[in-house]
Amino acid sequence: MDLSAVHAALSDGSYAAVALLCDDLFLEAASRGAATDDWPYAVHLLAHLYLSDLNSARFLWKSTPQEAKDARPELAAVWRIGQCLWNRDYAGVYTAAQGFEWGPQIADFVSAFLESYRKRIFQLLTSAYSTISVADVAHFMGMNEEDATNYAMQNGWSLDASAKMLTVVKPKVKTNQKLDASKLQRLTECVFHLEH
Incomplete structure (x- = not known):
């Protein structure tokens, strides 16, 4: 079984592509009746976890x-990570x-995976909270309180040291949308046409 494409994606750090590559190669091997004794199950499973595709990971x-x-x-160690993700631990x-x-x-x-996961969790915290305790951030981010505080402050949050609370700073929404008169005219004509 030729796994060179999977190894190349891993070497290049193209982790988002690994799940699809593994899925395709695995199906191809299964359709030919090829043995999968040397299949990189841990890599394949981790690839689905990396994409937050828990259903595919469970199926695999x-x-x-x-x-x-x-x-x-x-x-088994990759599966323990998957179980924690599934249970929101x-x-x-x-x-x-x-470990x-x-x-x-x-x-x-x-x-x-851990770096990507930590960024996703931080984005979730940013969207869900306006203030949050340092202890909670440390828990969700898998860090000690000092590292969690530093991480949050590097991303623009502020600290109330006496209360041990962090104030979340929401990212500014960038809008690059420009009003194009020709598009507005086409939309107006379309609506007019539909109404008459």
Whole structure:
């Protein structure tokens, strides 16, 4: 089985492309009846987690042969991350990812996953809160309180040190929309035509 495209995507850091590559190659191998004993299940599973595609990750896990699950501790470690994501155990995601000695093929991918996950969580916090405690930010971000405070402040939030609360600064919405008279004229003509 030729996994060179998957290895190239991993080497290039094109992690968003890995899930589709793995899906296509896996289906191709299955359609030919090829053995999947050497299939990189851990990479494939992590690729779906990287894209926040939990349903595909669960399906892949359920369809993975039990022998592969039992023989590959790295695969089980990726699945622990998936379980934490599924259960919305935010701190557990970091614990599961950082609590395993990853092999060289997947270590950078796990680091990229954690960075991407941390950014998504921070964006969620930004959209959901106007103020939030330092302890809560640390919990959601998988950091100690000092690092979480520094991360938030580097992203424009402000700290009330006495209350140990962070004030969220919402990003400014950029609008590059310009009113084009010809578009407005076409819209007016279209509405006029529909009404008459």
